[in-house]
Amino acid sequence: MERSTTSWLRTLGIQLSLCFALYIVLNLGQPQKLVYNDNGSPFDLYFISVRGGFRSLQEQTHLLKLMGNVAKAYDLKFVVNISELGEDDPLMQNVTRLSPLLNVPWYTTGGSKHDGFGCFLHQVKLPRGRMLDILSLNTASLQDTVVVGSPSGKRGNLSNWLTRTLKATTSDWRVVVGFHPLVACKENEEEFTAKLINEPLHHIFVKFGVNVYLSQQGCFSYALQDNVAYIGNPGLIKENSRLGYGNGRYRIRTEMTDGFLLHRLGSLEMVTYFVTSAGEIVNKIVVQQRGRQVM
Template sequence: MERKPIWICTLATQVCLFFALYIALNLGHPQTSIYRAKNSNEFYFISVSGGFRPLLQQTLLLKTMENVAKSHKAKFVINTSELGEDDPLKQNATRFFPSLRVPWYSTRVSEEKEINCFQEKIKLPHGETLEIVGLDTGSLQETMLTRLSNGTCDNCLSSLTKTLEATDGQWCMVVGFHPMVVCEANEEMKAKEIYEPLHHIFMKHGVNVYLSKHGCTKFAHQDSIAYIENPDLVEYLDGREMVDGFLLHGVSPIEIVTYFVTSAGEVVHRTLIRQRVTVCCHQSA
C-alpha cells in the first residue's frame, strides 16, 4: 500500500486544528461578550497566568487575548508565571500574535536571599499614574520563613518597603506569583505569620490591588486592598467545567474594573474597585 507523503499528513493536521479553533471561537452565544464591555474613558491592560498548555488550548487563549487586546487597545500584559521571561505563553504570544507584541511584565520565583522588586510607572490618559510593583514571592517566602524561625524578621521586607515608598501614582498594583489568600484550615497560622506584615505594608503605602496566580479563591478583599487571582489553566464554575481564561483590567480616574474572560470571549464575572476606599462589588455576568 502506497504511503501518503508526510507533508499531506502535516497539512491535514493543521487544517483540522484550524477548524477546531474556528468552531471553538464561534459556537455558542456567551451571556456577556467582552467585546461589548468597552468604556472609552478607561485605560486597558491584560493579565494572564502563564505556563505550559496543549497547543489547541494555548492557541485559543492567545487568539482571544489578541482580539480583546485589539478591540480594547490594551497597552500591556502582566504575566503571573513562575517562569518569568522564559514563560512559553509569553514567548509564543509575542512571536505569533501581532496585537500581543506589547510590553509584557513577568513575575518570577527564585530562592535568593534578597527580596527583589521591579517598578513601572504607567501614564494614564487623564494625567494619572498607575504604579506596578513586581514582587519575587519565591524569595519573599523563603526569606520570611527563615527569619521568622530565627525571630529576626524586622528588616526582611525592607526592599519592598523602599520600592513602595517611591510610588506616588494614583493607583498602585503589586504583582506576584503566589496568592496571598490561604483557605485551608491547617495553613491559617502560616498565612497569618507570612502575609499579615505584608498586608500592613500594603495598607501603609496605599496599595490598591495585589494580583497573583490562582489559589483557592478568585477574589477577596481586606480593608481597602483587593486580592485578585488570575484564572488557572482549567477552572470550574457552578458545577461545570470552564475553559482557560484571563483578566482584562480597565482603569479610570475613580475605579478599576476587572473582567474575568474565558478563552471563548465570555465575561464570567467582574470586580469593581473604588479609588482609596474599598471594593464596591463583585458581580457574576
C-alpha cells in the same frame, strides 16, 4: 420609586450590552470599540493579566488569539504575566508569533531581570497627569524563607524593597503582582472565609495605599481585606476546585477552565472581568480608588 426602577433597568441594559459586545469581540475578532462601555470613559486604560505556565500549543494559540482580539478592540496598553518561570514562561515565548500582541509590552512575575532578586516597578502614565504603579514581587523568596526559617533574609529584602519603592512614589493607583496568593481559605462549619497568609506584607499594602494585589488564584477568586483587594487569576482551574469569594460563599468547578482577566482602569475605579477561553464573561469585580470597595 419609578425613577429608581428606570435607573436600575438602564444600568442592567448597559451591562448586558457590554457583555454582548465583548463576546462578539472575543469570538468573532471584531476590533470595534464598544458603544456601551459599562459607564467607562474614553480616558480609561485597559490591560490584561494572565496566568502563565504550561499549556498545549493549541491551548496557547487559542488563548493568545482571544487576547489579541481584545488588544485590537480596546487599545490594550500592556499585559501582566503571572508566572513563576519569569521571562522563560511558555506563554510569553509563543506570543512573538502573533502580530496583534507584538507591540504590546509584557511584564512578568518571577525571575525578572530588572534587579538582583526579581522585583521591579513599572510606572504607566494615565490621562490628566495621573500615574499607575505596577510593582512585581518575587514571592518565591517568601516560600523559601518559610522552609529555611530565616525571616531576616530574603523576606526582609523583599519587604525593604517594597517599602522603599512605595515611599518614593506618589501614584494615584498602585497594583502589586506576585505569583503566590497571599489569601488562604479558613473553613468554618460550611463556609470558607479569607485568611491572610503574610501579615507583614499586608500591613505595608495598607500603610502605603496599595489598591490591588494580583496573583495566581488560590481558593478565592477575590477577597477584600482592610481596603486592599486580593484578586486571583484562575488560569487552568483543576477539577472539583473551589472558586471562592471573600464573603464566605463558594462554588465547585468540575471542568477545566482557562482564561484571563481584562482590567479597565478609570479615574475612580478599576473594573475586572474574568474572560474564559470560551469567550464567556463569568465574573466581574469593581475596586474603587484606594481599594475602598469590591463588588
